[in-house]
Every structure is written in C-alpha cells, then in structure tokens.
Amino acid sequence: MTALTGLRIIERAARVADEYAGKLLADFGAEVIKIELPGGSATRAMGPFVNGESTVFAWLNTNKKSVVLDPGKAGDHAILHRLLASADALVDGHDAPWREAKSHPHLVHCVITPFGQTAPPAWQQARAINVMSAGGWAWHTPSESAPDSPPLKGPGRFLPDYEAGLEAALCIAASLWRKRQTGKGQFIDISQVGVQLSRADCVIGRMLAGEQEPGPERTRYDMGGPGATFACADGHVFLLMTTSTHWRGLCALMGDPVWAATFPSDWLEFHCTTDRVAEFRMHFSRWATEQHKDSISEAAQKLGVALVQVNTAGDLPRHAQYVHRGFFQTLKGVDYPTVPYHMSGSPVRLTTPAPALGAHSAEVC
C-alpha cells in the first residue's frame, strides 16, 4: 500500500508548480482528481511532443484522474461542489483563491503563487525565470558569473515550479495530518519566491544577520576554490576540492605531475589565490581532456577526491546505481523517472500514465 492511500485531492492547476504538487501526492498514493477546463491543461500544449502527446504533461500527471468541468455550466458547478465535499485537499493554482472552496471548511486548501497572497496582483504574472530572478538564484548562477554575462534560469524550464510544488506537497501532507487529528481544514499560501529564499537559508541568512556582507557582485554566493566543471575525452566531470587531503588524492590520481609539486601542499586551505586557482585549472584541464569520465571518477572516489561525472539524461537510465535502485520504472513501455526514495513500508508505484482529457469524467462525476 502506498503512503497516502485513502486521501482524495482535487487539483485545479494553473501552473506547473500545482501539477507537480499533485503529482507528488498522486505518486505517493493519494487519489488526485485533476479538474480541467474543456480546452485541457496548458501543459498538454507544452513540447516536446511524441505522437502528438506532451512529454511535460506525461511527466506531471502520472497516477492522476482527469475530469473536465465547465464552471459556467450549472450542472458542472454542482458536480464541483460534490467533489470538493468529498475531498480532503484542494491544490489551487489561481492567484485569487477559489471562492467555491470557502463553503468547504474541512478542506486543506493550498494556493501556490509566485509571491504569495500579500503581493501586488501584477507581480503574480511572474513566470519561472522571473521567480528565479526574484529569489536570487538566477543572479548567482552559474558560480563565478562575470558581470556582463546574463543571470541564468537554471536547468530546463521549471525548477522554481518543482521546488514550490515540493513545498506545497510537504505542507499539504502536514496539514492532512492535522486534519486526521482534528477534522479541520487549513489554508496554505505558498510563495514560490519564499521557497527560493528558504533554499538559500544559510547563504542569505548570514547576510541578513550581518555576518557576511551582501553586495551587487554576481559571486556573492560562491565558495571560492578550484571547484568547477571540466571537459573530458567523453563528456564532463565536476571537481570539488577544499583540503590538503583532497589535493594529495588528486595529485595521486594524476600520477603526481611535475607542475603539481610547485603548489604548496596546503594551498587549498591557506594559499587559494585567484592566480593559483587559474593556474591549477589550466594544468588540470589539459590533463582531464585526455581522460574518460567514468574511470577517473571511480579512481577519484577511492582516493577520497570529490570528482564526479556530469551525467546527462542519456547516462542515467543505464547508470548502475539508478538501475540497482529502480529509479526508472517502466510504464506502458516507457521509462519514467520516479522518486528519490526506497520506502520499505509503502513503496511508490506509478500505476497509470497521464490521463487523456476527461478520461475519468464518467467514473468520478
């Protein structure tokens, strides 16, 4: 049995964040009923497409049911209220919380917006790259950004949506726990930007407290040191190195080259100047270009060096550890990424692919 079996969630999504929150709850076993307008969710129109179907929609809607309702129709309005009356929680992506939910105080009602309910309404137009910008991660991404290089949105299109969706699922699960004890609902107001800030708590927090100076530089989140991505013969590796133990290990990995002997043994702790980092990177890059990422990463681990492969989407389905843990699950012949957990008592299972529009209207209504 999965963990959230027996709980019914209504999802009325407007953004990817809402659908991701619903997905997490559905993959953990809740019955998630997705209410779509007659035209279907906006994510159904997001590419890339395979056989005319959106891969984004396919990812975000596993294990869910789809019901089409037109709130303008009186009959559908009544169905909606019946559904809300029967549900435990409502995931609501609309800037103004849904009035209908007010007459169902038993509901855990969660609204996800870019800036939370107290923000000026115009700000709620913000899209993912705006949220990444408003929360500070874009300004500081990548590390060591030059002043004339644009701040970056992060990986793919939806990082701040996934972060906020995870936060919403966390809060909904917690609030549903309270509902089990008290029978009472709660209103949850998720700010996507608030989530972005929370994820940087010990970076921004030290600046708020005056222990580290804030500033306009793009490098204010950085840690310094030679850590970076390096090109190999067959891809890229990422190296992080902070101690003389790491340095000794890396020298051994490279076969103790002559140039390395000119570096002080404790340079990472005590003599880590910009010039020395640049000199290190020049030499190391030259060496790395001729290496294969898997073999040096494996050797590095044994020497206590944090040098790892920069894996691509193509590497992971064949990755020994991913295969061992069953991170990808085959559903109707397709390998789906699942969740980062093994749960001994309530394993997460993908049981159904994303539903066709209105596939469950007859069953649910």
Place this chain on the structure above:
Amino acid sequence: MPLPDRGGPLAGVRVLEITKVWAGPYAGKLLAFLGAEVIKVESLSNLDEMRAYGGVDINSAPYFLSINQEVQSVQVNMKSAEGLDLLRQMITRSDILIDNLRPGAMERLGLAYEEVRKVRADIIQVSIKMYGTDGPLGYQTGYAPCFAALGGLTSLVGHADEPPRGMNIRYGDSTVGASAAFAAIAALHHRATTGEGQFIDLSAVEAMSGMVGDSLLAYGLTGNIPQADGNAHPGMVPHGCYPCAEGAWLSLAVATDREWQALCGILGLPDADRLAPSLDAQIGALTSALDADDLAAALLAAGVPAFRSKSSLDLVSDDFLWASGAYRMVTDSHGNSRPVIGPGWRMSPDEATIERAAPLLGEHNDYVYRELLGLSAEALADLINRKVVD
C-alpha cells in the same frame, strides 16, 4: 520545563535528528517550522561542522544559526554504550528519526533500521545518503554540487556552446532536505492507516534528478538528450535576462502575441522580427540605459512578465520580503535576536510559531533527560560529569 505550545499542523509529532551540515538539518528545520518537536542529537565529541564554520564559539556559528531555528539540542556521547542506550530511550519516545551521516555510520552505532525498530516498532526512519544506503555505489560520498552533477541537473545549466556550469555551488542540499521532510510526513499517514513504521532510504543524487524529471522523461520518449541552453525557452521569445542601467539585469518571459506587442510598445522596438537571431541584442541595446525596477513595473502593468534579477544586496533590503514573512526575527535563550529566512509558506489558522533561534549546544538537556526520560537532576549531573552527556 515543558516546551511552549507552538501550534502548527505537526504539533504532537516528535522528530529526532542525527544530522550534520545542511541537508539533514534543513529537513529537521522544515518539520519544526510545521510544528513538530524536533530534537537534534549532538555531542562535543562529534560536533556538527556547521557549529565550527565561520566562528570560534560553537554557540554562535553563523551557518548553524542560519539553519537550525526552532530545533532543540540534546547532548549524547554516541561513543559510549551508555550514551547509545540513552539515545535508544529517546527513540522509543519519537515518531521520526532522521540522519544524514556517512554510509555505514548508523549501522556502526547499532542504529540500522532493523535494530531501531526493535526499540520502537513503528519508527519512521529517514536516512539521507548521496546515493542511498546500498547498491554498487552506495559507499560513495560527496557534496551538494556533486549530487547535482551526478543527478543530471548540472548538465542542463550553462550558456549554449559552453561546457555545462550547473547551478550556483550552494544549490542542492536544501532541496534534498525538503524531499526528506515530505517523505517523512507521507510515512506518518501510512502509519496512521496501517500502524506500521518504515525505513525511508533517500538518494540525494536522485532528488536532484527529480528537479529535471521532465527532461529525463523527454529523453526516454524522444531519444534526444537535452542540453544546457542558456536562457532559451521552446515556448517563449524573448526569454532571458537583459542588461539595464547600473549593472542590473531584467528577466523577461514573453509568451503571447499580446505580450510581445506590449513589449515592443514599451521598448520602442519598431517592427521587430520576433524570430531574428539578433533579437536579444536588439532588446539589450534598448534596455541597457533603463532602470530595471521602473522597466519591470511598466512591463508588469502592461501584462508582460518581467522582474528585476535580484542580487544579495537587493534581497536583504527588500521591503516586501520583510513585510510578507519571508524574513523573520528569532531570539535565543540569552535574549539575542537574529533575522532568519522564514518558510516558503503561510498557513491559517494554526500556523506554527517561529520565534526561537537555533539552540545552544545542549540547551534542552534538561527537557530531554528529565521531562522525556524521567531522570533525576542528580542522575543527569552524573551523566554530564562522566561525559556520557558531552
């Protein structure tokens, strides 16, 4: 002295955390912010490194103080059999046990799930490791940017035609911690319906993969490997960050024709070709003399999603963030107050209070040993004297 009643949805849930650095403590903090009673197991002989970073006093270390608000601290010397016995007594009184120690460390302490469930049958034990607890690479360890590199996230961040750069080096640990917190609460529901606890084995690397799940599935369905693409977006043009006056940058995400027309009107982009390769440069040439905040306000008023890209200086001086509760003030037991980052949520009614700063080492020894375990003052003094409590 009993702890104050803080309210919140997880009131009455007790969490024991044996955690260090960031991911594990962040999970504990989120659960505490939701109202759980979270007790951090610490000792002088095995200190959270964060109590040492950036300071000499273990009770005023900036990193530690920035993360562990509303968490209790109890000292237990886990190198002594007696200390471990006391720890097991704490476990019998807890719902959730979280650790992010190195692979094998919990087992060496006799705290493998199979052992822990003998003292508390329905315990929910969450273990955070780079690669999970077993498997061919389960022995490996690393830091957050390693999780992101291995999990497929780093390869998707960077300017097109450059080596992938990844998110800022600080990214990753907190997301892993949030993932742990969610699974722990889901398991509470499972316990409520079945009476069973369970072991939750979390892979930090896979948590990063979840943040790019659509890209991973797209590869599985199309066979095309997604690449780092700067700020490009398949459904929006223009989409990116554009230079403004005084070194500022403005983020812009234009999807519809209406938004595009509004943008052209405000920037004075006459008859621009929306698909021209030089579009970003054309826009940048027009924005570079403009004030980022003024331009963002004008664009938002015209229905164009735009926002200033905020530096750390912008963030700490942002009135809205202070007013909306994104930042909070907490106070330690000496009466010192400190601003901290609040949670990404508000709740009503019954939001958990967030008032107490990160704990002094052992601040809650009395509460844990005397109230929870029922020891006398003399017995606790003796444990301290013999460094079982250190």
